[in-house]
Amino acid sequence: MNALLLILKISVTVVLVASIAEALVLSWRNGWRSYDWKAAGVSVFDFLVREYPLRWLLPLAFWTGAMDWFYAHRLFTLPMDHWTGWAACFIGQEFCYYWYHRAAHRVRWFWCTHAIHHSPNQLNLSAAYRFGWTGRLTGTLAFFMLAPLLGMPPRVILLMLTLNLLYQFWIHATWIPRLGPLEWVLNTPSAHRVHHASNLEYLDGNYGGVLIVFDRLFGTYIPERADLPCRYGLVNPVTTHNILEIEFGQWRALFRDLASARSVRAFVGYLVKPPGWKPDGPGDTTEELRQRAALQAVPAGQPAVATDFLPVQYKELS
Numbered sequence: 001m002n003a004l005l006l007i008l009k010i011s012v013t014v015v016l017v018a019s020i021a022e023a024l025v026l027s028w029r030n031g032w033r034s035y036d037w038k039a040a041g042v043s044v045f046d047f048l049v050r051e052y053p054l055r056w057l058l059p060l061a062f063w064t065g066a067m068d069w070f071y072a073h074r075l076f077t078l079p080m081d082h083w084t085g086w087a088a089c090f091i092g093q094e095f096c097y098y099w100y101h102r103a104a105h106r107v108r109w110f111w112c113t114h115a116i117h118h119s120p121n122q123l124n125l126s127a128a129y130r131f132g133w134t135g136r137l138t139g140t141l142a143f144f145m146l147a148p149l150l151g152m153p154p155r156v157i158l159l160m161l162t163l164n165l166l167y168q169f170w171i172h173a174t175w176i177p178r179l180g181p182l183e184w185v186l187n188t189p190s191a192h193r194v195h196h197a198s199n200l201e202y203l204d205g206n207y208g209g210v211l212i213v214f215d216r217l218f219g220t221y222i223p224e225r226a227d228l229p230c231r232y233g234l235v236n237p238v239t240t241h242n243i244l245e246i247e248f249g250q251w252r253a254l255f256r257d258l259a260s261a262r263s264v265r266a267f268v269g270y271l272v273k274p275p276g277w278k279p280d281g282p283g284d285t286t287e288e289l290r291q292r293a294a295l296q297a298v299p300a301g302q303p304a305v306a307t308d309f310l311p312v313q314y315k316e317l318s
Helices: 004-032 037-051 053-057 061-072 085-105 107-116 125-129 140-144 154-167 180-184 189-196 213-218 243-260 263-274 286-297 313-318
Strands: none
Touching: 004 037, 004 125, 004 154, 037 125, 037 243, 053 286, 061 140, 061 154, 085 107, 085 140, 085 154, 085 213, 107 243, 107 263, 243 263
């Protein structure tokens, strides 16, 4: 445990140095204008504000207190003096992370924060630590309450969650190829490139942290295709480097929609439905975008059935 805590203490410096080194190498190889240094600066600023003043101003006392309460009323007690207890905590944390990450894309309330991570139009190591400033306010740790209820110590779960995010740093690289059999088990750079892509074919897939097995189990795995290069950023790209617009633009749009709601259904829908949902007509959710694209792709006189814009696992079932 002490060794892991020491790793976390030095990880801030390692992450920043590694991302700067990558930026220098990529700029030297591809030309200085090929690398978005302004976007990297936004990511560094986001990171430093979140790690220092916000860590003090927005403590996790409420959520950690809730985890301690669930642990005090746990259904089981895991043997943390044996490797099986640690393995159970790892799997449990990965399971909780998968569902948090899936909700972060499929529930607009959580997406307003998570969209900041997807806002860079280039995928590189600096994008890995652009997380946004409002995560502690939105209740993301609520997804991890199951773990202490099942006997997983809160301190261990939070430590493994931090290691999970640290693991994901290196998979934000575009220059690392597919890793063969590891693609079946681990979240790799290839799998994560798909996750960050805004191509319609790639949307809403590969939510895993360290493992990709839950994506395969729950039908959200989408493989990277050699014939379809990833286009990074949001579906509606962010073209500004204004830090306040990047941090709070999604929230402003949400509050504007909430103010315009004319029913309880619309108000709640704006909060919990997927991004792009509209209460009174066709919206721009992933499903609706794919349906429209599929209809447009159908040749004249053919049945309106197309799978070009569906993940591979759905194509195989159609």
